Each structure stands twice: as structure tokens, then as C-alpha cells.
Amino acid sequence: MFTTPEVYFQPNLEKIDREILKKIQKIGLLKTLNRAKKTPFLREKLAQAGVTNGINGLEDLHKLPFTTKKDLINCYPFGALAVPINRVLRVHSSSGTTNKPVTTFYTKRDLKIWSELMARGFACVGARKGDVFQNTTSQGMFTGGLGLIQGAERFGITVIPFGSGSPEKQLEIMRDFGVTIFHAIPSFALRLIEALEANDGIRNSLKLRIGILGAEPWTKEMRKKIENGLGIDAFNNYGFAEVGGPGVAIECRFKSGLHIWEDHFLAEIIDPKTGEPLDVEEEGELVITPLTREAMPLIRYRTGDITRFIEGSCECGRTHIRVDWMRGRIDDMIKIRGIGLYPSTIEQIIASHRETNGNFLIVLSGIDDITVKIEVNNGVAGKADVIERLKQEIFDEIKRTTQLRTTVEILPPGTLPRSEGKAKRIMDLRRLA
Numbered sequence: 001m002f003t004t005p006e007v008y009f010q011p012n013l014e015k016i017d018r019e020i021l022k023k024i025q026k027i028g029l030l031k032t033l034n035r036a037k038k039t040p041f042l043r044e045k046l047a048q049a050g051v052t053n054g055i056n057g058l059e060d061l062h063k064l065p066f067t068t069k070k071d072l073i074n075c076y077p078f079g080a081l082a083v084p085i086n087r088v089l090r091v092h093s094s095s096g097t098t099n100k101p102v103t104t105f106y107t108k109r110d111l112k113i114w115s116e117l118m119a120r121g122f123a124c125v126g127a128r129k130g131d132v133f134q135n136t137t138s139q140g141m142f143t144g145g146l147g148l149i150q151g152a153e154r155f156g157i158t159v160i161p162f163g164s165g166s167p168e169k170q171l172e173i174m175r176d177f178g179v180t181i182f183h184a185i186p187s188f189a190l191r192l193i194e195a196l197e198a199n200d201g202i203r204n205s206l207k208l209r210i211g212i213l214g215a216e217p218w219t220k221e222m223r224k225k226i227e228n229g230l231g232i233d234a235f236n237n238y239g240f241a242e243v244g245g246p247g248v249a250i251e252c253r254f255k256s257g258l259h260i261w262e263d264h265f266l267a268e269i270i271d272p273k274t275g276e277p278l279d280v281e282e283e284g285e286l287v288i289t290p291l292t293r294e295a296m297p298l299i300r301y302r303t304g305d306i307t308r309f310i311e312g313s314c315e316c317g318r319t320h321i322r323v324d325w326m327r328g329r330i331d332d333m334i335k336i337r338g339i340g341l342y343p344s345t346i347e348q349i350i351a352s353h354r355e356t357n358g359n360f361l362i363v364l365s366g367i368d369d370i371t372v373k374i375e376v377n378n379g380v381a382g383k384a385d386v387i388e389r390l391k392q393e394i395f396d397e398i399k400r401t402t403q404l405r406t407t408v409e410i411l412p413p414g415t416l417p418r419s420e421g422k423a424k425r426i427m428d429l430r431r432l433a
């Protein structure tokens with residue numbers, strides 16, 4: 001399928017025999033339990049679950065208690081730390097868009113492993129020596145800043161740590177330095193497309209070929225839109241601050257799900273209601289136990305992300321299990337007229353239409369009224385017949401998929417607010433009414 005051979009950063013570990021992998025996971029899990037006893041909240045949880053004497057191996061995983069974001073919020077700022085503070089080389093935090101931030105800590109070894117996992121990710125998406133990487137996300141406490149930069153340096157490519165904002169300026173820098181790979185939040189990739197459309201002359205001087213996108217929920221339909229708009233291959237990158245940031249899972253060139261680096265993260269998919277494990281291919285909540293983190297061990301962390309394991313081996317040769325794209329976070333599910341709705345379902349429908357530019361906003365108002373505001377692209381703005389047909393099609397598709405009758409509003413490009421960080425896709429005015 002590809003004209004260039006597959007490249008691995010740590011070939012022996014990326015193509016590891018699964019029997020050996022299980023042994024590595026067992027050692028990691030037992031070590032993690034020992035580290036966990038050094039943090040009061042985990043020690044207490046383990047005692048409550050009756051596992052003070054430890055466990056035998058992976059088969060006893062279900063005996064261990066879950067941990068949640070709430071546990072970590074209650075621990076702010078130092079309560080989840082398992083080593084003396086003088087062994088901590090770096091502190092990051094989650095963005096805290098919906099809650100108080102969660103801090104995450106790294107020892108020297110934690111930072112080394114993090115950059116190695118990100119370097120694996122660069123190999124996975126097809127980065128090669130000579131590539132030039134631009135990071136379009138902020139480099140502060142956000143793990144997607146320095147995390148990606150260190151990974152690119154570890155992999156051995158040139159880094160341009162631009163930071164967030166200024167899509168027009170980002171494009172100019174991409175042109176001037178021959179940038180081939182960038183990292184962005186998906187909604188920012190849409191802003192790059194807009195900036196490119198406004199300055200189309202720049203397109204032929206760009207060398208972009210790969211986008212690494214993540215840190216907010218998105219869909220395969222949106223991927224297509226971004227790939228077409230920028231003329232690149234885009235890959236889904238997954239991670240979260242609580243377990244160190246990005247570098248948990250990433251897509252390979254075959255785009256058939258995200259490989260979870262199982263020598264560092266033990267993954268389960270559970271029924272979010274009962275906590276019971278689900279079978280391969282069954283959709284549920286992803287639970288992650290980091291196996292090698294020193295500064296901040298965690299046990300069975302409930303990510304809140306809904307996905308499923310994908311059966312079978314991957315053509316890239318990596319043996320690490322794959323998960324499907326996240327449908328969304330359980331917290332993001334809107335309850336409307338008794339129906340549970342993920343914004344990603346609406347995004348899928350909208351982004352599958354050529355006429356839209358990918359920007360949308362779901363507004364909930366009154367008792368349970370739902371309005372979907374959708375921007376069209378430049379080519380369609382002002383064409384009344386196209387807009388009327390699009391409006392009807394989207395209304396019908398949403399109704400068919402979700403049973404919900406919505407008000408669909410079609411807007412000219414650039415109408416909806418743009419965010420410097422993660423996009424806001426839902427405005428819930430019901431409680432204010």
C-alpha cells in the first residue's frame with residue numbers, strides 16, 4: 001500500500017510478541033501497586049477494596065479499585081504524588097475546561113519514557129528523517145505542547161515550537177521553513193484551512209504532508225474535511241494529562257484505529273454503568289492503568305472516553321492493541337427529550353457534507369429545544385437553493401440518526417466564534433431559562 005517501508009522507533013518493543021508483552025505488563029502492574037501505596041488516596045482505596053497484600057497478576061486486575069478524575073481533583077495540588085518533590089523534574093496540568101485542573105508530575109525517567117512514546121508516534125504516522133515539525137498548540141501547562149516537541153526531537157526531526165493562535169502567521173512560517181508535519185487541535189486545523197483559503201497563493205509553496213491531531217473529540221468525517229482542505233494525511237493522537245499526556249495511543253499509516261502502547265499502559269473497556277469488562281468490539285468506557293509512571297502512579301483510571309477494542313492484527317506490524325476513535329466523553333453526552341446524544345454524532349453528519357466548513361454549534365434552549373448552527377464554506381455562501389437543500393438534508397439526517405427534530409440554521413463562513421483552545425460545540429441555555 002505504501003511506497004516507503006514502515007519505520008519504527010523502538011522496533012523490538014513496537015512489534016513485541018504478545019506473550020512477552022503480558023509478562024512485562026504483569027511486572028509493571030505489580031510495581032505500580034507498590035508505588036501506589038506511597039500516595040495516601042490510593043493506599044486508602046486499595047485498603048477499602050481489601051487488596052492490602054497485593055495481587056498475583058493480570059488475572060486479578062478486576063479486584064483493584066477504579067480511580068476517577070474526581071479523586072485527582074480532590075488531591076490537588078500534591079496529593080497524587082508518589083515520590084519526594086525533589087525527584088519531580090516537571091509539572092503539567094489538564095486544561096481544566098470543565099473542572100478544576102488536574103496536576104501531573106514527571107520524574108527524569110517519566111520524561112524519558114514520555115518522549116520515547118511520542119517518538120514512536122512520529123514513526124507511526126510516517127515521519128522520516130529530514131521532516132520539519134511545527135507545533136501549533138500552546139507550550140504552557142498543556143501536555144500537548146512540550147510533549148509533542150520532545151517527541152519530535154527524540155525522533156530526530158527539526159522542531160518549530162510556534163505555539164498557539166495566528167493561523168495566518170503559522171502558515172507563513174510553515175511555508176518559509178518547509179514544514180512537513182504539524183500538530184494541532186482539530187478545530188485549529190479548520191482555522192488553518194480558512195487562512196489558506198483567504199491566501200490561496202501560499203498553497204503551492206507549502207510542503208505539508210502530515211497532521212497529528214488530538215486533544216478534543218473529532219470524527220473520521222472531520223478528518224476527511226481537514227485532509228482535503230490542507231492536502232495532508234491526518235492522524236488521531238490520544239492521551240490525557242492524568243497519565244502523562246499524549247503518547248498513550250496513536251494511529252499508524254494504515255488509519256485503522258489507534259495503537260495503545262501496551263508496554264506502558266494497561267487498557268480495559270468496561271460497561272460504564274456496572275464496571276464489568278466488555279468483549280472485544282463492544283463499546284464502553286476506556287480504563288487505563290499506567291504501568292511505568294513513577295511520580296504519579298494510577299490504578300484503573302476511568303477516562304470517561306467511549307470506544308471499543310478493534311479485533312485482529314494491524315498491517316503496520318505493530319502488535320499493540322488498537323482502539324477505535326473515541327465517540328466522546330461520557331460527560332459530553334447531552335440528555336435531550338430522554339435521548340442521549342453525543343456531539344460527535346452531529347459532527348459526523350455535518351462534516352460529511354462538502355458544503356460545510358466544519359464549524360458548528362449545538363444550542364440547547366427552552367425546555368428541550370435543540371438548534372444546530374452550521375457554517376458553510378465560501379463557495380456556497382449566498383447560494384439560496386444550495387443552502388435550502390443542505391438545511392433540509394441535515395435536518396433529515398439528524399432526525400433519522402437520533403430521532404430528534406432540530407432547528408437547523410445555516411450561517412455564512414466566519415459567523416461562529418473561534419476559540420484559541422478547544423472548540424466549544426455545545427451551548428446549553430436550558431438551565432438559564
Ligand SMILES: [Zn+2]
Nearest residue numbers: 252314316318
Ligand atoms: Zn498499525
